[in-house]
Amino acid sequence: MGNNFENMIFVANMGEDTISVVDITNTIELYKIGLNEEYFHKVRKPTLGPHHMIIDYNKKYLYITNSHNGSISIVDLIKNKVIDNIYVGSCPSHMVLSKKNKSIYVSNTDSNSISVLSMEKKELLAQIPVGRMPHDIQLSKDHKKLYVANVDSNTLTIIDTITNDIEKSIHVHGNPYHIALNKDGSLIFIVNTSFSSRQGGSITILDSKDLKVIERIRIGKMPIEAVIGKDEKILYITDAELNAVNVLNIREKRLMDRVYVGRMPGSIKKDHKGQYLFVGNMQDNSLTVIDAKALKILKTIPVGIEPSGILCI
Template identity: 75%
Template sequence: MHKMVERFDICRGEGMGNNFKNMIFIANMGEDTISALNLINMHEVYKIRLNKGLLYKVKKPTLGPHHMMLDYNKKYLYITNCHNGSISIVDLIQNKVIDDICVGSCPSHMVICKKNKSIYVSNADSNSISAISLENRTLLAQIPVGRMPHDIKLSRDHQKLYVTNVGSNTLTIIDTLKNDVDQSIYVNPNPYHITLNKEGNLIFVVNTSFSRRRGGSITVLDSKDMKILDRIRVGKMPVEAILGKDESVLYITDAELNAVHVLNIKEKKLIDRVYVGRMPGSIEKDEKNQYLFVGNMQDNSITIITLQNLKCLKNIPVGIEPSGIICI
């Protein structure tokens, strides 16, 4: 473990303190910052600078914050840095980076496994998953998976970790009790992101496309026997998906069409499309199910969509290449 303490700065405004209500945070991959947005006023309150001193003046980002997650007490913010093979831990009470942990090359996504008190990190260029102790922040295991692992999600009981391998067209299932691979299955080309329903019996894999002619799709699997139930064609370049409140629809960002698709799962067809900024990727919703938040990579903005009528409420400028989004 490599520590780099005190690498933190507030670009403007006051620190977070311990008041996180009605806030969302956005990882700006192109400038090594985190934007803090207030949902009441619908604007950026301040930025958290992850690089300090001379490194911050370098135009090219050296960290590349990509994905974020909160611990269960909402005290620590964990951030994957895809450019330097590490995750940063920000203490939200002290307003500073308290630790950096070295993982694999090009870390993408993370989850916290409450069952074994571990953090799992996907390493896209190392073709591996790093298992890190949540208590002492040391590396427990480096688990080999398929090529270019990107997104990871835990099963409802936290005994299985699902990994999408973009380069292998597979989904790897890891036994979290053993920290070893249980099986890998084919899930159609370019599996990029993954989401599960609340019951945990259905897995939805977003298969993106790097060809305008081919288009993308959603692969639906039964988590019990890991059998493919369906493949639904969707858009041109789908990136990430999130289930609606009643789990009857999927909201799917499409980086090619600059839109969010609304897919009726039971009927297997698109029922709506909301146009947002350029190259939308990440998508999140608030706990009250009032809004969708979409990160537009080329516009350097966040689009807020009202879930009641699926209308764009506002586009908020943030940092360069907004990637991960977290709602408090």
């Protein structure tokens, strides 16, 4: 297949140590890439737990966080096989790639740190201590800052990517889990999840210039991840408790609609044109495809066990 991934997406299956390669044009799973071949022959339980993925700028290598064993797997997408593993911290969750300094940043949820990896040497450069239970991380638009959501500290840590020093940590609302930025990077949207459906979740909106909270909007019961719509008027938010995608009107600060998907939806991504939404349903082992404008489900595609991460190329 080479490295032509037009109209294809990758899905990390945490419950079976595989990556599903899905053809969106024909809405089918084409094949799976095994991250741990021993799983299929000797071990019944998954030992890696792939959670999140990024791809290099040449679309040759896929990097995957393995939450169960503290490593990053590197997959050669021409050979469709793992060529290397780099050990980072405990329970690595999310990654971002900075082309500016040729580094990959990894959040280590159980060791309260950010690992910095060299893309060229594929080795660990630094460990940066942050708040408790860092989960999602995002780069500012100029790649000069790294935003870290610390779930158990209720904080957002800002790291200078030139020096890898912490600039500051600010308090946000409870359980900041995922982060989304608008196109120009002026607004930061934080998904505050809830481990109690009675309490409910919320979206915190910050001004990235002065890092002041602009608004907090209550939403759903257990919001997990969010993506911003094509026109930046809408925020699509998965809700694991409601088994739905909440559709939030950002300007009017109100719930516009709710699309019910599979059981325990977590990861949500959109294609590069903003036409489709892809939702991973952890308990149904499926991927839901939604028309973002019409808010209609187009297809539900069976994938691997516990799809926890989605990557659109």
